[in-house]
Amino acid sequence: MEEKKLLSLSPKELTDLGVCPTCLNRKYNGAVFGDDTKLKIFEDKDIECLFVANPRADGHMMISSQKHYHDMSEAPDFLNEKIIRFAKQFMIIIKQVFGCERVYLCTMSDGPMNHYHVQLIPRYNFEERGSKNFVKPRKAYVYDEKKFKKVKKLIEAYAKSR
Ligand SMILES: [Zn+2]
Numbered sequence: 001m002e003e004k005k006l007l008s009l010s011p012k013e014l015t016d017l018g019v020c021p022t023c024l025n026r027k028y029n030g031a032v033f034g035d036d037t038k039l040k041i042f043e044d045k046d047i048e049c050l051f052v053a054n055p056r057a058d059g060h061m062m063i064s065s066q067k068h069y070h071d072m073s074e075a076p077d078f079l080n081e082k083i084i085r086f087a088k089q090f091m092i093i094i095k096q097v098f099g100c101e102r103v104y105l106c107t108m109s110d111g112p113m114n115h116y117h118v119q120l121i122p123r124y125n126f127e128e129r130g131s132k133n134f135v136k137p138r139k140a141y142v143y144d145e146k147k148f149k150k151v152k153k154l155i156e157a158y159a160k161s162r
Contacts, residue, residue, distance in 0.1 A: 007031045015113045022115035023068050038143040042155045046082055049090070049155065051148070056136040057122045059098035059147075061090055064117035071109035071116050083118055085162075086155070090120050093154045097147050100124045104133050 006014060007028060011021035014032070025032035033053065042049040045066060052060045063083050069075040091103040100122035107118040123133045 004028075015111050018113050020068055020113050020115050022064065022117075038148070039141070041148070041152050042086075042159065044159065046079055047086060049086065051141060052119070053141050054138040055141055056133075056138055057100070057124065057127075058142070058144075059094045059100060059103075059120075059122040061094065061120045062117050063087060063090070063120070064115055069116040070114050072107065075116055086158075087118055087120060089155060089158045090151075093151055093158075094120060094122055097150045097154070098122055102129075106134055 003024075006017075006019055006024060009017070009019075011032060014021045014024060021032045030036060036050060036053075039050040039053060040048065041051065041061070043066075047063055048066060049061060049063050052062055063086055065075060065079060065083070069079075072080050087105055091105075094100060094103050102123045104121045104123060105118060106121065107116075109116060121133055121136070123129065127133065127136075
């Protein structure tokens with residue numbers, strides 16, 4: 001199929017065809033997932049960090065690789081290490097800015113086509129501990145300008161200090 005025609009398909013349909021929706025989205029400037037200016041917190045040559053558009057909790061974030069890898073097992077060690085370092089820093093920042101009790105880390109990367117990413121899911125004090133937090137119902141993302149700017153500022157300061 002011609003590449004531009006793929007843009008009319010859903011992420012699931014693309015995945016089933018063996019086309020990476022994330023790479024296609026980046027190549028065509030948000031044509032698959034839409035405008036991410038209110039989601040994207042940080043980006044450099046290696047990684048991209050965003051609030052999730054359909055979060056399981058306020059402050060739910062993801063970190064993905066810029067280059068395409070299916071999962072951690074395919075990515076170079078320096079990149080895995082960097083993603084873990086940023087995940088640690090986001091855990092600290094999300095707790096501070098969103099006031100959650102803990103931040104859970106998960107990465108699944110299943111299916112015929114997947115773009116390596118890890119997810120950071122907050123657990124608040126009114127929620128029970130445990131693995132159910134990984135599958136909390138998804139909801140619509142609410143942009144909070146103050147929190148967004150705070151998280152952005154803190155992670156940029158961390159990135160600069162490295
Ligand atoms: Zn990809």
